[in-house]
Amino acid sequence: MKKFILSLLPGLSFIAPTNAVALPSPETANIAPRIPSHHPCDCYLTSGSDPGYFTNYKLWDFRNVPLPHSPNHGAYGPPDESLWETETIPLSESPFNTEWQAQSWRREKTKDNITPMVNSAQNTFFARHPQWTGTSQLVLRTTRLPGYSSTAEIESQQGNFYHCSIRVRMRLMSRDAIARAPGDMRPDNNTVPRGACAGIFTYRSATCESDLEFLTSDPPNTIHYANQPDYDAVNDIIIPGASKVVTTVPAPWSSWVTHRMDWSPNVTRWYADSQLQANVSISVPDRPSLLALNLWSDGGLWTGDLAINESVYMGIEWIEIAYNTSTAGGPPIELPPRHRHRPSKGGEGVLKHKRQFGGDEAGRDARCNRPCYLDKMQQY
Numbered sequence: 448m449k450k451f452i453l454s455l456l457p458g459l460s461f462i463a464p465t466n467a468v469a470l471p472s473p474e475t476a477n478i479a480p481r482i483p484s485h486h487p488c489d490c491y492l493t494s495g496s497d498p499g500y501f502t503n504y505k506l507w508d509f510r511n512v513p514l515p516h517s518p519n520h521g522a523y524g525p526p527d528e529s530l531w532e533t534e535t536i537p538l539s540e541s542p543f544n545t546e547w548q549a550q551s552w553r554r555e556k557t558k559d560n561i562t563p564m565v566n567s568a569q570n571t572f573f574a575r576h577p578q579w580t581g582t583s584q585l586v587l588r589t590t591r592l593p594g595y596s597s598t599a600e601i602e603s604q605q606g607n608f609y610h611c612s613i614r615v616r617m618r619l620m621s622r623d624a625i626a627r628a629p630g631d632m633r634p635d636n637n638t639v640p641r642g643a644c645a646g647i648f649t650y651r652s653a654t655c656e657s658d659l660e661f662l663t664s665d666p667p668n669t670i671h672y673a674n675q676p677d678y679d680a681v682n683d684i685i686i687p688g689a690s691k692v693v694t695t696v697p698a699p700w701s702s703w704v705t706h707r708m709d710w711s712p713n714v715t716r717w718y719a720d721s722q723l724q725a726n727v728s729i730s731v732p733d734r735p736s737l738l739a740l741n742l743w744s745d746g747g748l749w750t751g752d753l754a755i756n757e758s759v760y761m762g763i764e765w766i767e768i769a770y771n772t773s774t775a776g777g778p779p780i781e782l783p784p785r786h787r788h789r790p791s792k793g794g795e796g797v798l799k800h801k802r803q804f805g806g807d808e809a810g811r812d813a814r815c816n817r818p819c820y821l822d823k824m825q826q827y
């Protein structure tokens with residue numbers, strides 16, 4: 448791999464230094480994705496001990512979405528969510544809707560998961576950024592209503608991702624932290640209610656998935672990293688080595704952090720703000736997949752239950768991916784409602800066998816004369 452990288456070096460001269468990236472505010476400049484859209488990149492390189500080389504790249508920047516301006520703008524403070532909500536627009540009414548779709552399927556309660564969950568497109572919208580004035584964020588919301596949890600999931604329209612490095616700049620928030628008065632610069636009090644799970648994942652089926660999950664009942668420096676299946680529902684045991692629970696993530700999920708997941712052929716690796724947190728080489732997904740983010744709660748052992756009327760919010764500044772694709776195997780086969788195997792005493796899921804390897808990328812033109820770097824390996 449080293450040899451390969453060296454052979455790319457002549458191409459570096461194609462990358463001109465630039466200050467042309469439009470950034471919403473100086474405060475966020477240091478964490479913005481660095482590849483300007485006008486750069487001619489043949490391929491995309493990532494950092495790490497086994498650096499990935501990808502042929503495609505996409506950035507969805509949610510920080511510059513024009514929002515409606517309410518007549519009450521400025522006249523409200525936390526936790527007045529209803530006024531704050533008048534200055535939002537649904538994902539489904541934005542151009543991002545062509546590539547990310549808000550889900551609306553539901554899952555009934557079971558003996559273990561006692562709260563029905565209903566995904567609603569109304570829980571996925573653009574709203575004012577709670578810190579940076581004049582900036583927006585994509586928000587996923589879950590709210591515990593008297594009879595069910597109203598939940599959120601977005602899935603990529605594209606289902607042929609076959610290995611990728613996905614980075615998501617995000618923060619979990621309480622109602623008070625997100626529904627702030629415009630221009631309120633005081634430090635917020637972000638006590639996120641317990642009982643919800645936020646996830647970022649690749650998905651083909653319940654047995655072909657890489658994910659990272661944040662449980663709001665955990666301390667905020669804990670993240671669950673896993674390849675699925677990581678749980679044997681028949682025997683109700685955790686599959687050794689398929690998941691890692693890291694309790695020492697350097698920045699809490701209650702603050703803005705860039706979470707990164709590298710799905711490679713034989714290993715999945717996870718980073719928080721560029722620092723490696725975990726790697727798993729068991730149950731690595733081996734089929735083309737979609738990408739998804741969600742925020743949910745079903746009253747089960749995994750998520751716990753939110754108190755009635757409580758809400759949890761997932762704010763997302765941007766999603767950046769370097770990726771390859773494959774048409775082998777067609778689109779993801781498991782239709783909603785997605786079933787995921789989770790520890791739940793007495794659960795009766797069926798654990799399928801690992802699928803055979805497919806999606807051969809061989810035969811593609813592997814030339815990479817003008818590489819672009821996603822990480823701090825190269826200054827632009």
Ligand SMILES: *[C@@H]1O[C@H](CO)[C@@H](O)[C@H](O)[C@H]1NC(C)=O
Pocket residue numbers: 499500501502610611711712771808809811812813
């Ligand atoms: C992505 O595709 C290119 C071209 O086929 C290949 O050389 C490279 O190894 C692939 N990257 C990964 C991480 O599979």
Ligand SMILES: *[C@@H]1O[C@H](CO)[C@@H](O)[C@H](O)[C@H]1NC(C)=O
Pocket residue numbers: 525631633634635636
């Ligand atoms: C956070 O809590 C402290 C102490 O209760 C309070 O002084 C401060 O105003 C609160 N901040 C916000 C933004 O509400």
Ligand SMILES: *[C@@H]1O[C@H](CO)[C@@H](O)[C@H](O)[C@H]1NC(C)=O
Pocket residue numbers: 712713
């Ligand atoms: C992945 O593992 C398989 C089986 O051990 C091996 O044949 C293959 O070369 C590995 N692929 C990469 C990209 O390391």
Ligand SMILES: *[C@@H]1O[C@H](CO)[C@@H](O)[C@H](O)[C@H]1NC(C)=O
Pocket residue numbers: 723724725726
């Ligand atoms: C990643 O995996 C290697 C073994 O392949 C291990 O030595 C290392 O500690 C792991 N790093 C983390 C952060 O888990």
Ligand SMILES: *[C@@H]1O[C@H](CO)[C@@H](O)[C@H](O)[C@H]1NC(C)=O
Pocket residue numbers: 755756
């Ligand atoms: C939930 O909110 C509704 C509407 O604001 C209110 O009528 C109800 O009493 C609240 N229930 C609980 C348990 O707080």
